[in-house]
Amino acid sequence: MNEFELIDRFFSRPLPAGGIVMRGVGDDCALLDCGGRVLAMTTDLLLEGRHFLPDADPASLGHKALAVNLSDLAAAGASPRAFQLALALPRADETWLEAFCHGLFALADEQGCVLAGGDTTRAPRLASETTQVDGPLTICITALGDLPGAAVRTRAGARVGDDLWVSGTLGDARAALACRRGEFAGVPLADATSFAARMDRPQPRVALGIALRGLATAAIDISDGLLGDLGHILKRSRVGAVVEWERLPRSGALRGLHVEQQRRFAMAGGDDYELLFTAPPAQRKAVEAAGFTSSTAVTRIGRIVEAADRLRVVDGGGVELPTPWHAFDHFAE
Amino acid sequence: MNEFELIDRFFSRPLPAGGIVMRGVGDDCALLDCGGRVLAMTTDLLLEGRHFLPDADPASLGHKALAVNLSDLAAAGASPRAFQLALALPRADETWLEAFCHGLFALADEQGCVLAGGDTTRAPRLASETTQVDGPLTICITALGDLPGAAVRTRAGARVGDDLWVSGTLGDARAALACRRGEFAGVPLADATSFAARMDRPQPRVALGIALRGLATAAIDISDGLLGDLGHILKRSRVGAVVEWERLPRSGALRGLHVEQQRRFAMAGGDDYELLFTAPPAQRKAVEAAGFTSSTAVTRIGRIVEAADRLRVVDGGGVELPTPWHAFDHFAE
Numbered sequence: 001m002n003e004f005e006l007i008d009r010f011f012s013r014p015l016p017a018g019g020i021v022m023r024g025v026g027d028d029c030a031l032l033d034c035g036g037r038v039l040a041m042t043t044d045l046l047l048e049g050r051h052f053l054p055d056a057d058p059a060s061l062g063h064k065a066l067a068v069n070l071s072d073l074a075a076a077g078a079s080p081r082a083f084q085l086a087l088a089l090p091r092a093d094e095t096w097l098e099a100f101c102h103g104l105f106a107l108a109d110e111q112g113c114v115l116a117g118g119d120t121t122r123a124p125r126l127a128s129e130t131t132q133v134d135g136p137l138t139i140c141i142t143a144l145g146d147l148p149g150a151a152v153r154t155r156a157g158a159r160v161g162d163d164l165w166v167s168g169t170l171g172d173a174r175a176a177l178a179c180r181r182g183e184f185a186g187v188p189l190a191d192a193t194s195f196a197a198r199m200d201r202p203q204p205r206v207a208l209g210i211a212l213r214g215l216a217t218a219a220i221d222i223s224d225g226l227l228g229d230l231g232h233i234l235k236r237s238r239v240g241a242v243v244e245w246e247r248l249p250r251s252g253a254l255r256g257l258h259v260e261q262q263r264r265f266a267m268a269g270g271d272d273y274e275l276l277f278t279a280p281p282a283q284r285k286a287v288e289a290a291g292f293t294s295s296t297a298v299t300r301i302g303r304i305v306e307a308a309d310r311l312r313v314v315d316g317g318g319v320e321l322p323t324p325w326h327a328f329d330h331f332a333e
Numbered sequence: 334m335n336e337f338e339l340i341d342r343f344f345s346r347p348l349p350a351g352g353i354v355m356r357g358v359g360d361d362c363a364l365l366d367c368g369g370r371v372l373a374m375t376t377d378l379l380l381e382g383r384h385f386l387p388d389a390d391p392a393s394l395g396h397k398a399l400a401v402n403l404s405d406l407a408a409a410g411a412s413p414r415a416f417q418l419a420l421a422l423p424r425a426d427e428t429w430l431e432a433f434c435h436g437l438f439a440l441a442d443e444q445g446c447v448l449a450g451g452d453t454t455r456a457p458r459l460a461s462e463t464t465q466v467d468g469p470l471t472i473c474i475t476a477l478g479d480l481p482g483a484a485v486r487t488r489a490g491a492r493v494g495d496d497l498w499v500s501g502t503l504g505d506a507r508a509a510l511a512c513r514r515g516e517f518a519g520v521p522l523a524d525a526t527s528f529a530a531r532m533d534r535p536q537p538r539v540a541l542g543i544a545l546r547g548l549a550t551a552a553i554d555i556s557d558g559l560l561g562d563l564g565h566i567l568k569r570s571r572v573g574a575v576v577e578w579e580r581l582p583r584s585g586a587l588r589g590l591h592v593e594q595q596r597r598f599a600m601a602g603g604d605d606y607e608l609l610f611t612a613p614p615a616q617r618k619a620v621e622a623a624g625f626t627s628s629t630a631v632t633r634i635g636r637i638v639e640a641a642d643r644l645r646v647v648d649g650g651g652v653e654l655p656t657p658w659h660a661f662d663h664f665a666e
Contacts, residue, residue: 097339133466
C-alpha cells in the first residue's frame with residue numbers, strides 16, 4: 001500500500017452537506033466555507049531523516065517548512081494569511097531556534113502570513129536494544145489562505161485540449177540532493193551552489209498562483225516530481241497528457257548534466273515546488289501576462305488529451321520516450 | 334529554558350492590525366476573523382515515547398489525538414467543525430490504521446468535526462553508532478471551531494472576586510500512568526480500569542464549553558495539571574487565586590489512594606482534559622445550569638484574589654498547604 005492508496009482507503013470519506021468543509025482530502029488544499037469568505041487550508045509534516053538531512057541549515061529549514069505549505073496555497077490560488085506551527089525538538093537549543101525563526105519569519109513576513117499558534121514539545125528518546133537515540137526534529141505547519149469565492153481551483157478541472165504549463169525550472173533540487181550524496185563529481189561549484197539554493201530555499205509561487213485565478217483550469221504544486229504530480233491532475237480530471245520533453249524548462253546548471261540525468265531529475269526529481277497547471281489555448285497570452293506580472297517564468301510543456309491516450313512523454317519528433325522512474329512515495333524505502 | 338519561556342521568547346510576536354489573526358500565540362486557541370464568522374484554531378503534536386506509550390491501543394490513540402484538540406476548542410467555547418491530520422507512521426500497517434481511524438472518526442462524527450485534509454508520511458529510520466531505530470509514530474492535528482462573534486473567551490479575563498470552577502474529576506489519568514508504571518500495587522482492578530479509561534479516552538468538555546459562553550470570564554483546559562494551568566490564567570489575567578483542597582472533585586477510585594498521592598495527582602497530574610474556568614459569583618446558578626444541560630459535573634473549587642496574594646492551596650481550616658510539585662514541562666526530562 002503506497003501513500004496515496006493509504007489516504008484513499010482510510011481517510012477519504014464523504015463530506016457532510018452544509019458543513020464548513022467544501023473540499024476535503026485529495027487536493028493540495030482543503031477549502032472551508034467561512035460564510036462569504038473561503039479559506040484554503042493545507043498541512044505538511046517535515047521530518048529529520050526523511051524530508052531533510054540531520055545537519056540541515058536551520059534558517060533554510062525555517063524557510064522551507066513554511067514554503068512547502070505556501071506552495072500548496074499557491075496551487076489553490078490562495079493568498080497566505082496565517083499558520084500554525086508544531087515543533088518537536090530534540091533539545092531547546094537557542095542558537096538553532098534563533099536561526100530557524102529567522103528563516104521562518106522572513107518568509108512569513110514577506111508573504112503576509114502570520115503565526116497564529118501551535119505547539120512545542122521535546123522529541124522523545126528512542127530506545128533500541130543497545131542504545132538510545134534522540135527522536136527526529138519534527139516540524140508540522142498548517143497554513144491558511146484566502147480565496148475570493150468564485151476562484152476555486154483544484155486538480156480536477158483539466159479539460160481535453162488545455163495547454164499544460166509549468167513555472168520556473170525543474171530538477172534542480174534533485175540535482176542538489178545528488179551532489180550532497182556524492183552521486184556525481186565534476187559539477188562546477190557555481191552549479192552545485194545554484195542547485196543547493198533551489199533545494200534549501202524553494203520560492204513558493206504565491207504571486208503566480210494568485211495571478212492565475214480564473215485562468216488556470218487545474219493546478220498542483222510539484223513536490224513529488226513532474227510526472228507523479230501530473231498523474232494526480234490526470235486521475236482527478238479523468239484525462240491524459242502529452243509532455244514534450246524538449247520544452248521542459250531546465251536551468252543552465254541542469255543542462256550541464258548528462259541528458260539521462262536531466263530527464264530523470266526534471267521529470268521525477270521532486271522537491272521542485274513549481275506550479276504545474278492547465279489552461280485553455282485561448283488564454284495563452286493571459287497566462288504569459290500572469291507570469292510577467294508575478295515575475296515568474298511560465299513555460300508551455302504539453303497538452304491535455306483524452307484519458308485513453310494516458311500520459312506520454314515525447315521527443316521533438318513526437319516519438320514516445322521511456323520514463324522508467326517512479327514518483328517519490330513516502331512509504332517506499 | 335522551559336517550554337513556555339521558549340514560546341514567549343521565539344514565537345510571541347505582535348499581531349499586525351487588520352489581519353485575519355485576532356488572537357495568536359499564548360492561548361488554548363488562536364482566533365481568526367473570517368468576516369462575520371470567528372474561527373478558533375488549535376494544534377497538538379503527539380509523539381510516541383513522549384505523549385503515549387509505544388504499545389498504546391490504536392483506537393484509544395485515535396480518540397485521544399482528536400480529543401486533546403477538541404478540549405482546547407472547548408476552553409474557547411468553540412463548536413468543532415473541521416480538522417487536519419498529519420501522520421508519520423513507522424510502517425503502513427493496515428490493522429493499526431483501521432483501529433486508529435475507528436477511534437478517531439467515532440469521536441469526530443459524534444462531535445460533528447470533519448476531516449478536511451492532512452499529510453501522511455513514513456517515519457524515518459534513525460541511526461545511532463550501533464543500530465537503526467524506527468522513528469516515533471507522530472500525530473499532529475489542527476482543529477477548527479466556530480465561535481459566535483461576541484463570545485470570545487481567553488485565559489486573560491479572570492477578575493478578582495470571581496469563583497474558580499472545574500469540570501469532572503481530577504487526577505485519574507495520572508493515577509492510570511502510575512498503575513501502568515507499576516508505581517503502586519494493591520489498587521483494585523475496577524479502580525485501575527476506571528483510571529485507565531480517563532487516561533486513554535478523555536472526554537473533551539465541548540458541550541460545557543459552549544454552555545458557558547457568556548458566563549465564564551476565563552477558561553483553560555487542564556492538560557499539564559491543575560496548578561500549572563491555573564498559573565496560566567493567573568499570569569494572563571494578572572490575578573491570584575485561593576484553591577480549597579477539600580473541594581477538589583476526585584473520583585471514588587482516586588479517594589482510595591493515599592492522601593498525598595491524591596493531592597499530587599489532582600493538583601499536578603496532567604492529562605485531565607477538564608475545563609478550569611472562572612465566573613462571577615452572581616452566575617453560580619447559571620454555571621450549575623450549564624453543567625446540568627451539558628451533563629457535565631461542575632465544582633466550585635476556590636476564588637480569584639489580588640495578584641499580590643498569588644496562588645495558594647488551603648485546607649478546610651484555611652491553612653496553606655505545601656505544593657512542592659511542578660507542572661509538566663515538555664522540556665524537562
